[in-house]
Amino acid sequence: xxxxxxxxxxxxxxxxxxxxxxxxxxxxxxxxxxxxxxxxxxxxxxxxxxxxxxxxxxxxxxxxxxxxxxxxxxxxxxxxxxxxxxxxxxxxxxxxxxxxxxxxxxxxxxxxxxxxxxxxxxxxxxxxxxxxxxxxxxxxxxxxxxxxxxxxxxxxxxxxxxxxxxxxxxxxxxxxxxxxxxxxxxxxxxxxxxxxxxxxxxxxxxxxxxxxxxxxxxxxxxxxxxxxxxxxxxxxxxxxxxxxxxxxxxxxxxxxxxxxxxxxxxxxxxxxxxxxxxxxxxxxxxxxxxxxxxxxxxxxxxxxxxxxxxxxxxxxxxxxxxxxxxxxxxxxxxxxxxxxxxxxxxxxxxxxxxxxxxxxxxxxxxxxxxxxxxxxxxxxxxxxxxxxxxxxx
Ligand code: GLA
Numbered sequence: 001x002x003x004x005x006x007x008x009x010x011x012x013x014x015x016x017x018x019x020x021x022x023x024x025x026x027x028x029x030x031x032x033x034x035x036x037x038x039x040x041x042x043x044x045x046x047x048x049x050x051x052x053x054x055x056x057x058x059x060x061x062x063x064x065x066x067x068x069x070x071x072x073x074x075x076x077x078x079x080x081x082x083x084x085x086x087x088x089x090x091x092x093x094x095x096x097x098x099x100x101x102x103x104x105x106x107x108x109x110x111x112x113x114x115x116x117x118x119x120x121x122x123x124x125x126x127x128x129x130x131x132x133x134x135x136x137x138x139x140x141x142x143x144x145x146x147x148x149x150x151x152x153x154x155x156x157x158x159x160x161x162x163x164x165x166x167x168x169x170x171x172x173x174x175x176x177x178x179x180x181x182x183x184x185x186x187x188x189x190x191x192x193x194x195x196x197x198x199x200x201x202x203x204x205x206x207x208x209x210x211x212x213x214x215x216x217x218x219x220x221x222x223x224x225x226x227x228x229x230x231x232x233x234x235x236x237x238x239x240x241x242x243x244x245x246x247x248x249x250x251x252x253x254x255x256x257x258x259x260x261x262x263x264x265x266x267x268x269x270x271x272x273x274x275x276x277x278x279x280x281x282x283x284x285x286x287x288x289x290x291x292x293x294x295x296x297x298x299x300x301x302x303x304x305x306x307x308x309x310x311x312x313x314x315x316x317x318x319x320x321x322x323x324x325x326x327x328x329x330x331x332x333x334x335x336x337x338x339x340x341x342x343x344x345x346x347x348x349x350x351x352x353x354x355x356x357x358x359x360x361x362x363x364x365x366x367x368x369x370x371x372x373x374x375x376x377x378x379x380x381x382x383x384x385x386x387x388x389x390x391x392x393x
Contacts, residue, residue: 030338
């Protein structure tokens with residue numbers, strides 16, 4: 001959908017003339033380091049130029065009105081600032097409600113109601129973190145409207161708390177971190193155990209990052225995700241009977257190989273293997289990129305996908321078909337699924353000159369095999385969550 005005139009929409013939907021402030025939070029891709037965040041490992045995500053816009057004004061009373069241009073059939077959702085508990089009937093609005101609740105509970109003074117209009121251009125359910133984007137845009141709008149003093153990492157952690165405690169998905173910190181701390185032209189290497197991070201410029205010379213949406217929605221993602229997390233926790237507990245580690249991310253390759261027999265459940269052992277090796281691959285990937293070894297970076301991306309396919313088992317026929325098709329094209333450096341998996345998006349690093357033929361060929365193979373088309377976007381790495389002040393409508 002073409003970007004609507006957000007100011008007009010705001011004023012007509014809420015029937016007001018006051019000019020709202022406008023905030024934006026991006027979505028994210030993850031270059032490598034998948035399902036490592038909740039295992040105390042490293043991730044390497046970047047915020048993208050697609051994201052969620054929120055136009056907001058304070059009200060004189062305690063009423064909250066939410067409207068999303070992406071879900072017009074749901075209409076305006078209303079509640080009171082004193083009653084922010086999860087409510088199934090409130091559908092998507094539970095994400096901003098959860099953020100308001102968590103920020104209030106952390107002691108921040110949110111004192112009046114608000115009118116908030118949302119519009120997102122991240123494909124929904126595509127694994128590009130549309131939900132974390134809504135949480136973080138709500139965070140920055142509360143920070144702006146109520147002049148809150150909140151550290152950005154604390155806001156990120158509150159966003160994760162919304163997912164975990166309010167929505168009920170046991171996700172890690174990667175999405176909120178990538179979105180809250182994103183930087184134009186850079187990816188973030190984040191140690192998810194210590195939250196130490198550094199930015200790495202993404203200079204791909206004659207290459208671009210293509211986001212490929214399988215258009216298969218991640219329907220079962222929540223339950224399968226929590227299952228993977230539990231499997232890794234069991235594997236960790238097995239290893240902890242013999243060595244003192246905090247998380248699977250603490251293990252070197254040698255330590256894992258030496259102790260893996262302690263994980264007696266075969267499935268759990270495969271899950272742990274992915275977590276350990278993927279973490280090591282991620283750290284190596286950054287080094288390779290810094291040394292300008294794009295080819296090795298691409299090979300690590302491919303290995304990441306194979307491990308997610310065979311050991312972590314979170315890919316599925318759609319992602320595997322599309323990634324295999326990408327690997328088979330001229331001009332490809334590397335390709336892998338990105339995000340939680342079970343459908344959603346893959347990313348590929350492709351030579352600029354070959355992009356058109358890449359898209360055509362991959363789409364042809366994919367649609368013949370799967371029965372419907374894929375969508376392609378060129379990823380631009382933009383800044384993190386913020387208030388917009390110029391050229392915003
Ligand atoms: C989802 C979660 C993240 C992370 C990825 C997998 O995006 O929200 O915390 O675990 O899956 O890497």
